[in-house]
Amino acid sequence: MAPLTLDRVDALSGATLSSRAALEAISRTARAAGQTAFGRAFGATPPPRPPPWEQPAVVATAVLLLAFFPVWRSGRDTPRLLYQLAVLAVLGLWLNTPLTEVDLINLSLGQVAGLTENPLRWLLIGFAALTTVLLGPVWCGYVCPFGALQELLGRIGRRLGLRAYPDRPVETRVRFLKYLLLTAVLLAAWWTGESRHAAFDPMQHVFAGRLAGWLGVIAVVTLLAALVYYRFWCRYFCPVGAFLNLGNKLALAQHLGPKRQIERCDLGVTDDFDVDCIRCHRCIDAVDVGLPHRPPARTAAKPILEETGE
């Protein structure tokens, strides 16, 4: 009976919680199997899992999500910057639990842990779903730790004079990449029943500090590009962001938030329900918008006869 070498254990996500959950699942399964097959217990009985309100990760996340609302309502740049730093620290560096397209796939396939098994996941998914329907994709604009990381890099890049914008017709076309990727990963997952095709997202790998192989290439290109192009991954590649962006067409309670100054948007958002808005609210204080360097939007082509005055 050869032991299972770990070269054959091929996959665990980089998420701290996933790793712990995997270990716990292995331990519980081994104990249950031993009890069933041999009528005896192997290993010590684990302590019962504490209720959610006694789990520091759940409490910290709940506090963070509650703090979102006043920050969002203020619409100001400084509170948002501080909030994003907190998000980056808690959901990124500490818990490494961003929402990814794997969550979308697992939900669509019905492969979800129970509420008591993983209350943190449900808290995050529930918050993202509810706020997207009511307020638009504020998850992207405020709560996503990878978005926060890119935005902080973007602020540094702006201060260094690196920020640049592609021409709008080019950007308008390229931004549809994320919708294509969303469609592709969903179709691949539904076709194969697996989510591994969607694991190209660098979020969790960046926060885990693991940048090897092709994922390292993606992560490095993304983070360097974020210095120059505002939220490079979010705007052109993120499948889960593409899905949440559809909430722009609902945003049933967006009137409860601050009034956006859409004419200041440096990303080409044109109206209150524009699908490309990530609800970052940078347009309100206009501290971090690079509008002066942005070429003007092309107006609709005028008829030649009118232009020439004939």
Add this chain to the structure above:
Amino acid sequence: MMARRGWHLRHRDLRFLAVVALNLVGVAGYLATESGPAEVAAGGWRRIDRAALESRIESGELSRKEAVWFREVESAKP
């Protein structure tokens, strides 16, 4: 002057598109080489080396793919 401005914009757009293409190459490379199923011979008893598993999880060596390891193995069915 208009022609010069147009050339400048095109150059900037090409740089942007090159970065996008580079990232797409990364995604394609990952999908082509690193997201495939593990070639694992199924069947028979296995004993999990829990200490080694823990150490590899802690060192981050098992982080490059999402949790596909629990998928059903056809040949292990009774």
